[in-house]
Amino acid sequence: QKEVEQDPGPLSVPEGAIVSLNCTYSNSAFQYFMWYRQYSRKGPELLMYTYSSGNKEDGRFTAQVDKSSKYISLFIRDSQPSDSATYLCAMSLNTDSWGKLQFGAGTQVVVTP
C-alpha cells in the first residue's frame, strides 16, 4: 500500500467550475501537507501548505486537512484554462527538512474554455 494515494485523473472541468482534488494517506505522523502544481515539462511549484488539521485559503485556492480521516483536499474556485496542470499532494514527516517529501501520484486537471 502506498503511503499517499491520489487519483491520477484526468479531471476535466469547464472554465469557471470548482475543481476538487484529494489525497488519502496512511502515516499518521505526517505533519505538513502541501499541494504542488506541475506544468508539462516543468518542475513542481508549491501552491500552498497546511500544518496539521484545518483549512487554509489563498485567493481561489482552499486547502483542507482532516487528520482524523487521513484525508486532504484542494479546491480551486472559478477555474481558468491556465489552471490546467498536474496537481500533486505532498506530505512531510518532520520539521528539520521540508525537502524530504512523500508525494501522491498527481491528478491531471484540464480546464476547458
Next chain:
Amino acid sequence: SAVISQKPSRDICQRGTSLTIQCQVDSQVTMMFWYRQQPGQSLTLIATANQGSEATYESGFVIDKFPISRPNLTFSTLTVSNMSPEDSSIYLCSVEGKGRVEAFFGQGTRLTVV
C-alpha cells in the same frame, strides 16, 4: 526563492551506459535532494545530498546504482549507472526554502534508455 538549473534537460541513452545529471542552485543550500518521477507514478525521493558527507539513500535506492556528488553548497550531480529501460524517468533536483515550508525543484532531466 531558489533558482535551480539542471543539465541535461533530456537525453536518450543506450542500456548499460551511465549518465550524470548536474544540478546548480543560485544560492548556498545545506541539503539537496534527488527525486525520480516515473511515468504515471509519484515523485519518489532517491537520496539527500549534504556537502562534505556521503549522501543518504532512501529505501530501494543504492549508491552503486545512483552515486551522488556534492562538492560545494551550490552544486550536486546524480549518476544513473548501468542503465536499463526501467531507469527511463524524469529525475529532479530539489532544495528546501530557507525558513520557509517549501521545496524548490529544477525543471527535471527526462531520461530515456533504449
